[in-house]
Amino acid sequence: MGESTTNATVFECRECGSVSLGDSETTCCGAEMVSADATPVEHPELAVVLREVFGVSRTGLTICVCLMEAGDSTAAELADRLDLDRSTVARQLNHLVEIGLLDKRQRLLTGGGYVHVYSPVEVEEVRERLTVGLYAWVAEALDLVEEIDRRKVKALARSDGGEEAAGIYWDG
Structure with missing residues (x-):
């Protein structure tokens, strides 16, 4: 990076x-x-941050890059372009919309009904959305670290500091 x-x-x-x-x-x-x-x-790489913090899979990243290159597209168009199952592409697209990398809107069809069209979000807006999401993730991670500290103190108070205390880091 x-x-x-x-x-x-x-x-x-x-x-x-x-x-x-x-x-x-x-x-x-x-x-x-x-x-x-x-x-x-x-030092984190962007792909690692997207995967670990925001849950973007390799497939999701591939779909996102393809959409950025192709412009506005439907799930079916992206699935054809990438030779992937349409339901897989739709699921990934919805996740990318949820975390703020893409926008989704409805396009009315001439024969009735509609289709969802996905488009990339401007880079500055993505940066802002991901920053907010990262801060939220950090806050939750810090809460987990505090919980580990509380559990560690309790475990050490109950034990001689041996195997039982070490187990607090790995139990479910």
Whole structure:
């Protein structure tokens, strides 16, 4: 992946240890928040972020790229172009609409009825939609991390720190 253009920094509260993401220092519980050393474990690639955070499969990514190249299309047109089952394409298209990569509208047919037409969303709008979605995902991930911390403390209090404590990371 290329160089990041985001200037956001991770801040940690000196008092309570809360962590915040931002582009300027803030305060928490009345204490100063200081820049924290927070190097990602691994620099993510766009395909990995789309798959892991937004649930975009390889097929979904292929469909999205095809639609961007072809312009407005129906599920049937994309299925023919990609030699995929129409129901698979429709399911993927609906997911891509749900996460904000594509728009969907109805086109009336001359013989009656309608068909859904999908179109790519402008890049800036996609960036904004994905940013909001990513922040929501991060908030949920942080809630899970907090839950792990609470469970870890409880498990350590109940055990000698051995195998039982290690199991809290892997149970369902």
